[in-house]
Structures are given as structure tokens and as C-alpha cells.
Amino acid sequence: MYYTNFLSSPEGYFHTVVCNHKDYQNTSVNHDLHYIKWDNPPKQHPMNLTLEHFDDMVQSGSPFARKFAKDDPVLNKIDEKLLRRSNNRFAPGGWCVGNSGSGNDPCSVYGNPYAVKPTVNSKRLEKLIVKLLDAETFRSKQCK
Secondary structure (H helix, E strand, C coil), X not given: CHHHHCCCHHXXXXXXXXXXXXXXXXXXXXXXXXXXXXXXXXXXXXXXXXXXXXXXXXXXXXXXXXXXXXXXXXXXXXXXXXCCCCCCCCCCCCCECCCCHHHCCHHHCECCCCCCCCXXXXXXXXXXXXXXXXXXXXXXXXXX
């Protein structure tokens, strides 16, 4: 019933269920894989991320981030530098096998949609996961 009147219930509900279930509480890490920037002291909502936060966001290794103002230039930089998207096209991946020469859309020809190929960006995520699961500090990062 606590979450019935809670302002941001989706952000904490499932974490609370997992952390309070006897089968999962000792196997869960208290981290939601989001890069979030808060005022100090924290207010009710996180700060809007901007170009000023881009480098810290990338170095965090977090695959998700929030929150962004609509049409903020940092979103274009994420598309260009991290997702390698251009001209409102899908992010290239193992499924985009076409030739991009002569301005062609490489995603107009696609391959196996189940092919996932690691990139430089996946190394940052791997580094974060290894850090979170480090045997020496894992217990201190568990659900509290």
C-alpha cells in the first residue's frame, strides 16, 4: 500500500520487491544502471542532463541516463558519438549490413536481427558490471 500514494512509484516498486524477497535480497545490487545528476542537496527531481554532463555520463559506464530536456543538444551528441546514428536513422548494429557509400542508408539492407556485436561502448558497461560485482565490495552494495 505504501506505493499507492508514492509520487514516483515505478522507480522504486520493483527494486523494493526484489530487495525484500528472501530469494533475491542477497543476490541483488543496489544500482539501477542509470546515470542521474542530482542537485546538492537533492531536490525531488534530478537535474536535466546537458552537454556539460556528457563526459561524466560516458565515463560512468551506465547504459541509461535521465533526465533530458526535450531537444537538448546533448541528445544529438549521444546519437552521434555513442549510438552512431545520423539523419534520424536507426542506430547501426549487426542487422545493418548495407553499404553506406554514396549516402546510402546501411540499414536498408539488414542481416540477422539476433546478431549482437560488442562495441567500444560495451567495454564501459562491462567495466561497470565488474565493479558492481566485485567480490570484496559486493556485500556493501547490496539492497539495504
